[in-house]
Amino acid sequence: MSTLAHTMMTAARSADSGLTNPGELDRYPYAEAPAVDRVGVPVWEGADPELGRVGRRAAGSRGRGLHGQLVQQLGQMIVSGDLGADRPLVPEEIGQRFEVSRTVVRESLRVLEAKGLVSARPNVGTRVRPVSDWNLLDPDIIEWRAFGPQRDDQRRELSELRWTIEPLAARLAAGHDRQDVQQRLADMVEIMGHALGQGDALTFSRADSEFHSLLIQIAGNRMLEHLSGIVSAALQVSGGPVAGCERPNEASLAHHGRIVDAVSAGDGAAAETAMRQLLTVHPEVERVVPAPREH
Numbered sequence: 424m425s426t427l428a429h430t431m432m433t434a435a436r437s438a439d440s441g442l443t444n445p446g447e448l449d450r451y452p453y454a455e456a457p458a459v460d461r462v463g464v465p466v467w468e469g470a471d472p473e474l475g476r477v478g479r480r481a482a483g484s485r486g487r488g489l490h491g492q493l494v495q496q497l498g499q500m501i502v503s504g505d506l507g508a509d510r511p512l513v514p515e516e517i518g519q520r521f522e523v524s525r526t527v528v529r530e531s532l533r534v535l536e537a538k539g540l541v542s543a544r545p546n547v548g549t550r551v552r553p554v555s556d557w558n559l560l561d562p563d564i565i566e567w568r569a570f571g572p573q574r575d576d577q578r579r580e581l582s583e584l585r586w587t588i589e590p591l592a593a594r595l596a597a598g599h600d601r602q603d604v605q606q607r608l609a610d611m612v613e614i615m616g617h618a619l620g621q622g623d624a625l626t627f628s629r630a631d632s633e634f635h636s637l638l639i640q641i642a643g644n645r646m647l648e649h650l651s652g653i654v655s656a657a658l659q660v661s662g663g664p665v666a667g668c669e670r671p672n673e674a675s676l677a678h679h680g681r682i683v684d685a686v687s688a689g690d691g692a693a694a695e696t697a698m699r700q701l702l703t704v705h706p707e708v709e710r711v712v713p714a715p716r717e718h
Contacts, residue, residue: 493531502567508553562656569660581657593694595642597686604641608683627671632658
């Protein structure tokens, strides 16, 4: 096993145990929040009544502390529909409910406003905005939708978006002779192979996410590169039978290897075809996207 593979697998096991390094963002799989019965739900029911105390815990916070947890909690409630469109959000009420300071509430609402989830206007206050105003490409919103009532739509939409982005990225990547990045892609496939052999799904997921991000970066299109976070988010929140690369298996590993070979050979058509085949390894996807085209 290479040094890189050993390091990545060790880091994955540490993260799986909750032992992330100080300041490190836990970007990998999150536990699905328990379902909440929304019939007749008061505004704050379903929220964590101990949020003020769990600021010292790592669960669900991505290492962002109390401020990050409040953003997470309010964001999930908005996206799930517990806080519907045009619902007023009173900072004082939020602060009392979650036992946090006005500063934490104010900064959290600013983050949610930047994501398009809420709006703050003079003489009106802060209100929840309709879905049409949300930044649906924001990785946090992708996560919240993927683990909420809209999970099926979110995962289908992510699959369709990846089908549009990644085959093109693979074709473009083959036109750029970046041997350093190509080697890194090969390293990720090696790591995925070791992880598959040891039944280490978390390391496989980490290497898979890195592989797809690198491929988009090497494509040489800055607008596509801007979308790499969406692909990473799609891989991290996958939990249904959406695409082959989301399930560690020999077929998925083989397709990743073919993509690397095609990119290294400068064969754009082969790279595109291999990516389309990777994204349709699971038959569920064939109901969403067309079958791979041969060039």
